[in-house]
Every structure is written in structure tokens, then in C-alpha cells.
Amino acid sequence: MTSELPRATRVVESGGWPADAAVASLTLVYADRHLRRRRLKADDGTRLLLDLPRARLLAEGDGLALEDGRWIAVRAAVEPVVEARTGDPQALARLAWHVGNRHTACQILPNALRVLDDSVLADMLAGQGAEVVHIRVPFTPEPGAYAHGHSHSHVRANDVDPLADGPEAAP
Structure with a gap:
């Protein structure tokens, strides 16, 4: 017998939810944080279904409200x-x-x-006189002027099977 996955149906921005009440965290790289409906696995192994009315970019510190009243904290993964x-x-x-x-x-x-590690962009930025350093940190880009209704990101929610098992963050 399989039990139904807990559903996260709402995202609350950082500072607008009780972060100290989080029962788990979900750590994702930037490319995996633009979602609408997807099975995911939290850092502690808890499985959940993200089921939002429309696709949105999850940000560091956001809270996912589960239907049963629990909260999951969103974390931006370290990436190059x-x-x-x-x-x-x-x-x-x-x-x-x-x-x-x-x-x-x-x-x-x-x-x-900061931009995602890309040799062409790194060369362009160096050519413009910047000191260019390759590092590994959480990437939290500007959401953009259309963040509340449109993402200009080239990451699209339809690029993957929405109910496939989601990305699993490294510890």
C-alpha cells in the first residue's frame, strides 16, 4: 500500500513565513528551482509533491506550505x-x-x-576589465522585472516530466 505524498501548494517568500517551524529543507541548484508541479525529495529524504497554481522561481529562504500545516525551507545549492x-x-x-x-x-x-560558470561569459567579462574569479557558492540571481508573472529564464517547467522524481541535492 502506498501513501499519498504530502503536497506543497503555496510558496511564501523569505521573511513571510515561520522559518523556525521548518520540518525539512529542499536544496536545489538555480536551474532546478523554476517549478510548478513536481515530485521532490527534501534534504532529509522526505518526499513531497510541489503542486502550485503556476510555475515560479523558488528563491533561497522561501517557504513551501504543506497542506497539513508543516513548512519546508527552500535553499539555494552551492554551484559553480x-x-x-x-x-x-x-x-x-x-x-x-x-x-x-x-x-x-x-x-x-x-x-x-555573478553568473553561472560559463567560459564565454568569463572571457567577455575579463575583456571588459573585470577581475574574474571562479567560485562555488549558492547562486541567487535577480528575479527580473517580470518575476511575478513571467520568467525570462531559459529554464522551463515543461522541459521535464513534472511528476518524475525531482532533483536530489547533494548533502
Whole structure:
């Protein structure tokens, strides 16, 4: 006899849910955080069904509300990124323009930009005068101007079987 999976039917942004009440966490890389309906496995092995009304990008610190009142915390997994550093605000703005012109997800820091590790982007950023460093950190890019109704990300919820077992994060 198989039991029904707990269903997460709502996402609450970081700061808007009782994070101290989380019973588990779900750690995913950026490419796996754009979801609508999918079977997933939390970091502790708990299986759940994410069943949202529409696809959305899950962010670090978001809470998934299970139908039974429990909460699952969303975590951004550590992954390889390129960090382009500069101490000049105008140079940083120029770098951001070039990254944006390529419709690439980008995390904006006070003196740097982060993009997923890509040798072509790394060479372009270095060519624009940035100090380019390859690091492994959680990648949390800007959600974009259309984040509440449209994602410009090239990650699409329809690219995979929505009820296939979801990505399993490394410990």
C-alpha cells in the first residue's frame, strides 16, 4: 500500500513565513528551482509533491506550505559561478549591461556580478576589465522585472516530466 505524498501548494517568500517551524529543507541548484508541479525529495529524504497554481522561481529562504500545516525551507545549492569584480560603479554598470544584453541570469553584489560558470561569459567579462574569479557558492540571481508573472529564464517547467522524481541535492 502506498501513501499519498504530502503536497506543497503555496510558496511564501523569505521573511513571510515561520522559518523556525521548518520540518525539512529542499536544496536545489538555480536551474532546478523554476517549478510548478513536481515530485521532490527534501534534504532529509522526505518526499513531497510541489503542486502550485503556476510555475515560479523558488528563491533561497522561501517557504513551501504543506497542506497539513508543516513548512519546508527552500535553499539555494552551492554551484559553480563566475564572479566579475570591480571597484568602479560605472564599470560594474557596464558589466551588468553586457550580461543583461545576453539575457543571462545575474546576481548583483555591491562590487561584483555573478553568473553561472560559463567560459564565454568569463572571457567577455575579463575583456571588459573585470577581475574574474571562479567560485562555488549558492547562486541567487535577480528575479527580473517580470518575476511575478513571467520568467525570462531559459529554464522551463515543461522541459521535464513534472511528476518524475525531482532533483536530489547533494548533502
